[in-house]
Amino acid sequence: MTQDRRSPRPRLTDVAEVAGVSMKTVSNVVNGYAPVSEPTRSKVLAAVERVGYRPNLSARNLARGRSGVIVLAVPRLELPYFASLAGSVVEAAASHGWFVLIHQTGGDADGERRALLDDFPQRVDGMILSTQHLDPGALSARRETLPLVLLGDHRLHGAAPHVGIDNRAAALEAVRHLIAGGGRRLAMIGAAPSVTPDDRTAGMLEGLREAALPARPELLRAITANTGEEGERVTAQMLDEISEPPDALFAVTDWVAMGAIRALQAHGLSVPDDVAVIGFDDIPYASSTSPSLTTIAPDRDAIARLAVEALEQLVTPGGSGDRGAASSPADTADTDLHAPFRLVLRESTRPVA
Structure with missing residues (x-):
């Protein structure tokens, strides 16, 4: 094996020599540009390990006309869901040769609009944005x-x-579980107005209709922030204003659910004996609370992978590596990708017979 003395780092030519194949074949295997037979691919990968070759991501991105950096814009990293999601995005992006610049929007419309201005200290290839407030007008006004x-x-x-x-x-699915466990007076903390319900509120109302249970307005409470403090405040206010407490409670996020449990316990109610509680997001602390929290767990790794793959298709459609050939918003705007979720059963809800 020959090696340039000025460049002690193993090169593609070294891999090609050991594998007994062409440089183009090695490049196709390493970069995934074209299909290669499994025996050849295995031979090249074995040679990669033998010579200790590691791709130079900066050089690769430069050759592909990319910066090698993308932006992940989230409301706030102190919210456990977004901190965990960010970790998944970083891992998914690394498999595409991207580093991730994380930007906090503050969770308000102005912060999200500022993120769209593309005013970052370095060139970036694209953005993954978790939005809560943007409207179509703000997106149509951005630089495309x-x-x-x-x-x-x-x-x-x-x-x-x-x-x-x-x-x-x-x-x-969350509401069906509460009802199967005996819930009949169901509350929701974080409900949207019934005239314009969001998807989680719509799912709650559908579950009640399905079981022929009434949607009690006094038990459907909105929140002003996705925090444990707000969940506790709104739940305590609800308990102070009603004569009969709920026997089951669906919180719009785990963080809110934890605050709701604190308020229930402060009012002398046992979870789950008096009130079963279910959250949403399966944040890292959900299994460590007392009682541990039953919740809906989105597949964050799948969300991150799908988001990065969708961005890759926009940046380099068809794997061409040509930034200038990126798809226009009109070409991809209707793409709506769903990641899986699952119900995680823990101590805060009653067992189902």
């Missing part, structure tokens, strides 16, 4: 040169590719 993928519950149909879970179906 930066590929964009949207995350979260707030859908803007026809604006950009969107990745999430089926929140209505997930909420319906």
